[in-house]
Amino acid sequence: MTEKELLLTALLNCKRSDLYTGGVSLDDKKEEILSSMLIRRKQGEPIQYITGFTEFMGLHFKVDNRALIPRPETEILVEQTVQLIENHFSGKDIGILDLCTGSGNIAISLAKSLENVKITASDISDRALELAKENAVINNAQGKIGFLESNLFDKLSRDRLFDIIVCNPPYLKSDELEQSPIELSFEPRIALYAGKKGILFYSEIIKQAPRFIKKDGYLIFEIGFNQLRQIKKISDASKKFVLEKVIKDYNNIDRVIFLRKVN
Numbered sequence: 001m002t003e004k005e006l007l008l009t010a011l012l013n014c015k016r017s018d019l020y021t022g023g024v025s026l027d028d029k030k031e032e033i034l035s036s037m038l039i040r041r042k043q044g045e046p047i048q049y050i051t052g053f054t055e056f057m058g059l060h061f062k063v064d065n066r067a068l069i070p071r072p073e074t075e076i077l078v079e080q081t082v083q084l085i086e087n088h089f090s091g092k093d094i095g096i097l098d099l100c101t102g103s104g105n106i107a108i109s110l111a112k113s114l115e116n117v118k119i120t121a122s123d124i125s126d127r128a129l130e131l132a133k134e135n136a137v138i139n140n141a142q143g144k145i146g147f148l149e150s151n152l153f154d155k156l157s158r159d160r161l162f163d164i165i166v167c168n169p170p171y172l173k174s175d176e177l178e179q180s181p182i183e184l185s186f187e188p189r190i191a192l193y194a195g196k197k198g199i200l201f202y203s204e205i206i207k208q209a210p211r212f213i214k215k216d217g218y219l220i221f222e223i224g225f226n227q228l229r230q231i232k233k234i235s236d237a238s239k240k241f242v243l244e245k246v247i248k249d250y251n252n253i254d255r256v257i258f259l260r261k262v263n
């Protein structure tokens, strides 16, 4: 769909084909809303914030400035995690922690794709968590997900070990802030930027995660452009994980990594 079609179908709550078969029309009120939508778009606001939703893993997610807009690359993390569970953990009850859940896209799509999972979805932002809870209800996934407001592992019980931790943390370098496209300025900064090198969260999570993952469990990250080498170094130095798999995205960029906990 073109952007105009996206805006119109969202505004009129109709299908693309309805726009051309004459079944829908714009009254004065809707005309007014459409022109304000077009102005917002011209000012650089992401279209998903204007329509109020996005698709992720074929599911409908509400989005607004409380959380990052789910990106298509992140679907790779979800697909690969589902595959890993089907191959290595099939038939077992699996505990998953989704750190930095944001809109809840990863936790919710995992919950919809897998049978025997219990997922904890955490985020430091109470506003993001509210949105994630709304998305769990929209997608009827609330039964499998518990939500937790926590700065990484701070509020997690020390007695509970997860089979898998997934995380798409903020990973942009802080000096990219200036040259970033205008669209990014509409999204929460805390969901995007991660210190000078963009690897702040990877080092912190690799440091703390071993206490929360079972032996032979996995820490699965989405990573940023050119970060693989640095993250591998941190992981190797921890002596707790081996880098088992690296998956590239549609642009041939290393995007998702599996770290297996070895001791």
Ligand code: GLN
Pocket (backbone or CB within 6 Å): 068, 069, 070, 071, 074, 100, 101, 102, 103, 104, 105, 106, 168, 169, 170, 171, 190, 191, 192
């Ligand atoms: N988990 C969410 C996503 O993958 C949010 C990630 C974030 O805020 N960095 O889109």
